[in-house]
Amino acid sequence: MTIRLTSVSRRYGDGDDGVRALDGVSLTFPGGTFTAVMGPSGSGKSTLLQCAAGLDRPTSGSVRIGDTELTGMSERRLTLLRRERVGFVFQSYNLLPSLTAEQNVVLPLRLAGRRVSKARAREALRRVGLGDRARHRPDRLSGGQQQRVALARALITRPEVLFADEPTGALDTRTGHEVLSLLRGLVDTEDRTIVMVTHDPVAASYADRVVFLVDGRVHGELTGPSAADVATRMTTLEAAPC
Numbered sequence: 080m081t082i083r084l085t086s087v088s089r090r091y092g093d094g095d096d097g098v099r100a101l102d103g104v105s106l107t108f109p110g111g112t113f114t115a116v117m118g119p120s121g122s123g124k125s126t127l128l129q130c131a132a133g134l135d136r137p138t139s140g141s142v143r144i145g146d147t148e149l150t151g152m153s154e155r156r157l158t159l160l161r162r163e164r165v166g167f168v169f170q171s172y173n174l175l176p177s178l179t180a181e182q183n184v185v186l187p188l189r190l191a192g193r194r195v196s197k198a199r200a201r202e203a204l205r206r207v208g209l210g211d212r213a214r215h216r217p218d219r220l221s222g223g224q225q226q227r228v229a230l231a232r233a234l235i236t237r238p239e240v241l242f243a244d245e246p247t248g249a250l251d252t253r254t255g256h257e258v259l260s261l262l263r264g265l266v267d268t269e270d271r272t273i274v275m276v277t278h279d280p281v282a283a284s285y286a287d288r289v290v291f292l293v294d295g296r297v298h299g300e301l302t303g304p305s306a307a308d309v310a311t312r313m314t315t316l317e318a319a320p321c
Contacts, residue, residue, distance in 0.1 A: 080110045080144060080145045080164070080239035080240050080272050081107065081108065081109050081110045081143075081144075081145060081272070082107070082108040082131055082142075082143070082144050082240060082272065082274065083106075083107050083108075083141070083142070083143045084104055084105060084106045084107075084127075084130070084131060084140065084141070084142050085105050085140055085141040085142075085143075086103050086104070086105055086139065086140040086141070087101055087103070087104045087105070087127075087130055087137045087139070087140035087141070087142060088101050088102055088103055088104070088137060088138050088139045088140055088295075089101040089123075089126050089130055089135065089137050089138050089295075090138045099295055100123045100126040100295055101123045101126055101127060101130065101137065101295045102123075102294070102295040102296050103140070103296065104123075104127060104140070104292075104295070104296065104297055105297070106127075106290060106297060108131070108272060108274050109272070110239075110270070110272050111266060111270040111271070111272060112266065112272060112273075112287045112288070113262065113263065113266045113273045113275070113285065113286040113287050114273070114274050114275070114286055114287065114288055114289070114290060115275050115276075115277055115282065115283035115285075115286035115288070115289045115290070115304075116128065116274065116275065116276045116277075116289075116290050116292065117276075117277060117278065117283055117289055117290070117291055117292070117309070117313060118291055118292035118293055118298070118316065119293065119313075119316055119317050122292040122293050122294060122295065123292050123294075123295040123296075124276045124292055125244055125276055126295075127276075127292065128242055128244055128274060128276050130142055131144075131242065131274060132161065132165055132167065132240075132242045133149045133152070133157045133160060133161055133165070134161075136150075137150065144160070144164065144165070144239075144240060145164075145239070147160065162187065162191050162236065163236065163238075164238055164239050164240065165238050165239070165240050165241075165242065166233035166234060166236060166238035166240070166241040166242070167233055167241075167242050167243075167244075168226070168229050168230050168233050168241065168242070168243040168244070168246045169229070169243075169244050169245070169246070170244060170245040170246060170247075170248040170249055171249075172217070172222075172225045172226055172228070172229045173229065174217045174225055174228060174229060175217075176216060176217050176218060177216070178216065179213065179214050179215060179216055180204060180209060180212050180213050180214070180215050180216075180217075180220065180224075180228045180231075181197070181200045181201065181204065181213040181214065183217070183228055183229075183232055184200050184203050184204060184228060184231045184232045184235055185199075185200045185232075185235065186232065187232060187235070187236055188235065188236065195235075199235065200213070200235065201213055203231040203232075203234055203235040204228070204231050206231065206234065206261075207227040207228070207230050207231045207234075207261060208227060208257070209224060209227055209228060209231065212224060212228075221254070222249055222250055222251075222254065223250050223251070223254030223255075223257065223258065226246060226247075226249075226250060226254070226258055227257075227258065227261070230246075230258065230261060230262075234265075238271070239271065239272065240271070240272045240273075240274070241262070241265065241271055241272070241273045241274075242273075242274050242275075243262065243273065243274070243275040243276070244275075244276045245276060245277060245278065246258055246259075246262070246275065246277075247259060247277070247279065247282050248277075248278070248279070255279075255281075255282065259282055259285045260285075262275070262285065263285050266287075273286075280306040280307075280309035280310040280313060281306045283304060283306070283309045284304055284305055284306040284309060286304065287302070287303070288300055288301060288302045288303070288304065289301045289304045289309055289312075291312060291313075291316060293316055298316065299312070
């Protein structure tokens with residue numbers, strides 16, 4: 080599922096106190112690819128992700144997921160789109176502490192009024208290596224295991240597109256590698272489309288390409304990136320005068 084942003088701008092506030100988080104961004108994320116979005120702090124990375132996912136509305140411009148134009152959609156239709164075609168993984172996990180791993184995984188479908196078999200929930204957990212943790216609550220899981228529960232929750236709806244905002248930011252190196260390998264596998268074996276915001280050059284090296292933002296504008300990209308190449312580019316961007 081291809082995602083297209085055309086001349087997307089996002090401004091917060093009015094007058095001299097207003098902030099332009101995105102400034103005429105045009106990007107295409109082809110279906111079945113893994114793209115990392117990077118840039119200095121305040122460059123608009125998370126805003127780009129939120130606009131592309133329909134979590135935030137651009138001030139101007141067009142956002143399309145497949146053949147569906149998000150601009151102008153009602154909140155109800157956006158909610159249905161996100162529920163049925165889009166998955167989300169965030170750094171903070173967003174698990175409910177009173178629910179087991181299995182219950183957290185099926186929560187999106189329960190909220191949508193859909194019946195979910197235990198077998199489907201257990202299969203989602205097995206896919207992320209947690210088949211034996213279904214009855215454990217978050218306080219009995221490590222940070223990496225909680226992130227994998229969040230990934231299973233995102234995947235149980237079988238989304239065509241997965242958005243990830245710093246999914247390994249709170250994880251150790253080994254666990255981060257496991258999560259990134261899972262994301263890479265979704266693209267390679269299931270033809271999913273993944274857009275990931277990250278600050279980590281190693282995480283970005285798992286992607287097919289890296290798009291760089293500076294001051295809300297696209298500032299180049301790398302294809303088939305290595306961690307060293309990404310780190311060098313980021314060092315250059317962060318050292319550039321404002």
